[in-house]
Amino acid sequence: MISIGQSAVLPFLRLKATTSFKPLVMVFLGLGLLLSAELSRYFTLPDQQFSALWPPAGIFLASLLILGWRCLWVLIPVMLVWSLFLQQAHWFFALSFVTGLTLGSSVAALLIQRLGRTPLKKLTFKFLMALYVKGAVLGSGLVSLFGALGFWVSEVGYSGFAFHDIWLVYWGFEALGVVLFTPLAVLALLKGKRYLIKVWIDFKRPELLIWLMVSTGAALLTLLLETSGHNIYATVLAYTFFPLLCWLVMTARIETSVLIIPVFAGFFVAFSLLGWGGLQVIEDIQGLVRLLLQIAAMVVMAQLIASINTERGKLILLFKRQARIDYLTGLDNERELNRELQQLLDPKEGSLRQQAVTPWLIYIDVLDFEEIGDLIGFEGGHGLEQQIARQLRTLREPDEQIARLGPGRYALTLGKRTGIEIELLLAATYQALNDQEFTSGRQTTRIRVSIGAIPMDGELDTPARYLSAAHQASLLGRQSQERIYLARESRPLVEGRQRLTEKFESLKRALPENRLLLYAQPIASIQKEATELSFEILLRMQSPDGEILPPVEFLPAAETFGFMLEIDHWVIRNTLQALASNPEWLARTAKCGINLSGASLSSPDLANFIADQLEVSGVPAKKISFEVTETETIRDARLAAQIITQLRELGVSVALDDFGTGLATFDYLRSYEFDCLKIDGVFIRNLETSKVDQSMVRATCEVAKSLGLETIAEFVEGSSLIGMLTELGVNYAQGYGVGRPQPLGDFFAEDKRRLQA
Known part of the structure; x- marks a missing residue:
């Protein structure tokens, strides 16, 4: 028997759990494993011991990846009970089968975890490749070696088959189970009921509802063509389900994709075993192996498309974030500030002049920032900007915006504040930022700032003009001892700036x-x-x-x-x-x-x-x-x-x-x-x-x-x-x-x- 207390012997004892141990999770895990093993017996030929779809392979590996070695206290007894009592299997086969499943899944989990050197948090293309090589090839190979040995020794009906034939067939079905069900089990164990909620929300999207209607219609039409004697058309239509699957994984969330792919495989196997939809009936083990290869190719391709599409979606979100977030400080950038200001100016949002409380735009300028950068260096300048960003975050309300406009230049949009509150905020901002000491390496400098504030009073028509007015206010602030300038109107500043620009051009x-x-x-x-x-x-x-x-x-x-x-x-x-x-x-x-x-x-x-x-x-x-x-x-x-x-x-x-x-x-x-x-x-x-x-x-x-x-x-x-x-x-x-x-x-x-x- 296997002793799961011998940490020096079994590699899975060094597996890192991604989630905490919860008894209720273990109960559901045991029930799910037992139910999936029993259901798998419906996806095979009569009087055959090989299941075309074998969920326990994926559940075992996913449980070790997410829950660590402690899950074996549940997994091993459940599989022994199922094989000995529900399947009436030979005791030697049951022990060999469970031993192989335990060792192979543990080795695969250990190798996969070493790939990332951190607990698994999400499905990635890199994880899928590790799953195929270390799970489906190496881990399943070890599982099938023990299982095939027990099968070959204990099953009299298969004595005419060579051991390597049994091993390879066993290996194929075990590997398909790992590839097909591990991603689903990983996400289910990681997210729990949140997983089902995300799938439910995903299916409310119009794109997936359309896909569901098209797929259901194609399935019914396939059956109708077969029953009406048009088997050729039914067969052609049946093979269009793979493009439909690709459509799904390119549209759906990864949570939905890893659920639909096994469901799709289950329907395809069921149709093949029953000869529905114009598909050729599977009658022997050779036909079952051919079916396995077809499904494996479709599943791997669909999973890779889903993973690549997910990575692509993340990159798009990253690019969108970079388009509006300043990379250095994490504040909004000038593009995002302009977008927010444009929304305030949008007539659909109501005239600024009609608002009960006038929004304000604050411009903060760190004086002599270029010279400070020369003194404290490139990294020191970055550290200074990050420090200022942290200080500014503490001064604003959650619904107020802070943006970095460039080196040493920041802007705040303030709403729902009275004139007195604006004056107090300007004084607090000036006190927090001005004359503070900043040290980088061996260099120390003192920061001087100039602050300008203007009301967004509806007198100007573009974000650029409001920013220009706020900048002009900060320039006027330099002329006062406290370097704060609070303008009561925005237009005179812009007009003054325009006149100054015209004089400069002249x-x-x-x-x-x-x-x-x-x-x-x-x-x-x-x-x-x-x-x-x-x-x-x-x-x-x-x-x-x-x-x-x-x-x-x-x-x-x-x-x-x-x-x-x-x-x-x-x-x-x-x-x-x-x-x-x-x-x-x-x-x-x-x-x-x-x-x-x-x-x-x-x-x-x-x-x-x-x-x-x-x-x-x-x-x-x-x-x-x-x-x-x-x-x-x-x-x-x-x-x-x-x-x-x-x-x-x-x-x-x-x-x-x-x-x-x-x-x-x-x-x-x-x-x-x-x-x-x-x-x-x-x-x-x-x-x-x-x-x-x-x-x-x-x-x-x-x-x-x-x-x-x-x-x-x-x-x-x-x-x-x-x-x-x-x-x-x-x-x-x-x-x-x-x-x-x-x-x-x-x-x-x-x-x-x-x-x-």
């Missing part, structure tokens, strides 16, 4: 068309008389109709669209060329000031560019001063300090513009090397009447003097201020009280007239 056309103009504004020395000219280069743009536009009309567009570096290069190149082309201008120049944007101070090649332009033009470096605005955004403070040092090494001077207006005024003096401070006009306009402004200007001059820096007062609007500025210690004055900006050529022409007067 600016891009102005460069090749030479419509950018250099202006100069004089800078007067007020502590001592100067014999040469000092001035600041200012930029103007001429519109196509000849109108002269001030910087406020085009520079904000250049800053927004990242065009300031090109503008700075144009001004530097053309200013130096103008001075070099007019030696008398160059001779009269003491100091020419040129503004640098934050984009230029973040460009590692700036110093090399300026050095090249100085060399090409031949303009002495000491005549050039570059002005850095304190309020300008500097992305990399260390690089900016390096650039300023390089510029001073070239021989040019560097001035800090708008001094006193930023939050880090004196920190700039400590971090960067300057030659001059330009005191912002906010301290100059009311200087004559404001004691505070006078104190601020005096203190600035004292600090500058102690550092060896000169000072320039900006926005000097009247000559009456010059005396007070001189008294406070200011070195230079600039403003309308000194001279208005004018074209560079006119500036020097006026100077020439003054000298000749």
Whole structure:
């Protein structure tokens, strides 16, 4: 007898159970095994011991795969009882038959489980191939070896047959049972009653109802043709059931396919044994073997089609998911966000203006994300995005959408929230994300975000326009201390963005068309008389109709669209060329000031560019001063300090513009090397009447003097201020009280007239 306590001997003791042990499952398993074994006796020839359909082969293997070795406490006794008492089999055959079924199924289950190295969870093409090779060939071969031996020894009626003939026939029917019933038993044991529910739901689909009606009609028509004497037509029609089976497995769920395939095989065997439907009657064991081969070929083909179709369906679902889900964070992507926004805009859903609570669109932008990525690396950037995604998920309601629009850019759609709730959410989001520390490897950085929020108020007609408005709100948010901008209307943002875009396009056309103009504004020395000219280069743009536009009309567009570096290069190149082309201008120049944007101070090649332009033009470096605005955004403070040092090494001077207006005024003096401070006009306009402004200007001059820096007062609007500025210690004055900006050529022409007067 077999002892199922000897783990060192039997390999199935190392089988992993996929589901937990449940006594009720074991009861149903035993009853199902007994019933299937008994029913199999109806699918054979009279006085034959071989069953054309043998479900216990598949049930044994599936039970070991899903339940593990403990199921043998039920399977072995049930099969012994059935063979000894219900079938009145010889005791030696019963023992050989059950031993072979146990060992062969255990070996096959162990080999199949080792294939995936994890408990079986679903039917796949890979599993089917393992089932055919390791179950139907290897496992069934071992089962049939024991069974054929018992059969050959104990069954006197088969003594005339060679042992290998019995073994091969036994092997064939056992293998068919494994192939036909293992997938069905696996899914039934895995899913229980949920399996039947899924099959029931599947058959409610119109496609399967049509298939069922067509198949039933074909079966009835086959029988009708046979009874009316048209056997040839009945036979032809009977063989059309295989295409019908293929139609089914390409349409149905895998749960339905593995159930219908054995049912189909059962009907085909029954029709063949009874000679129905014009099929040739099976009369001997040779005919039964031919039937086995036909069914095996059809079953394997149908199972493979079903498995491939299932895998195809999963791939399609995966592709659909990838089309709407961001691969990195698991959030929705921009395509899915646009689809959801379009549904909100759909007139069928009702006008947004008529909704009781207005939906909101939130745009979150991680500032300087590209530079952060350079610091923490590719994997670090991915980790940061995933962390932000997790944080955003905790802030939204289940029915609210979060999408990743691109590196460091996110959007949220919020509904059923009041204005106060939106403000609280924005504050909570900003607090959660902004200024948090993120570490990747040895690199640590702090995150800064800008948040914009707009109402989806029905004023715009496309998702793209709402996203553009939300993005514009986040850009406006950068200008505030908390970097949050809550818009009450959406249309003004889009219209403002449109105007900005139009100005940018006009600016891009102005460069090749030479419509950018250099202006100069004089800078007067007020502590001592100067014999040469000092001035600041200012930029103007001429519109196509000849109108002269001030910087406020085009520079904000250049800053927004990242065009300031090109503008700075144009001004530097053309200013130096103008001075070099007019030696008398160059001779009269003491100091020419040129503004640098934050984009230029973040460009590692700036110093090399300026050095090249100085060399090409031949303009002495000491005549050039570059002005850095304190309020300008500097992305990399260390690089900016390096650039300023390089510029001073070239021989040019560097001035800090708008001094006193930023939050880090004196920190700039400590971090960067300057030659001059330009005191912002906010301290100059009311200087004559404001004691505070006078104190601020005096203190600035004292600090500058102690550092060896000169000072320039900006926005000097009247000559009456010059005396007070001189008294406070200011070195230079600039403003309308000194001279208005004018074209560079006119500036020097006026100077020439003054000298000749």
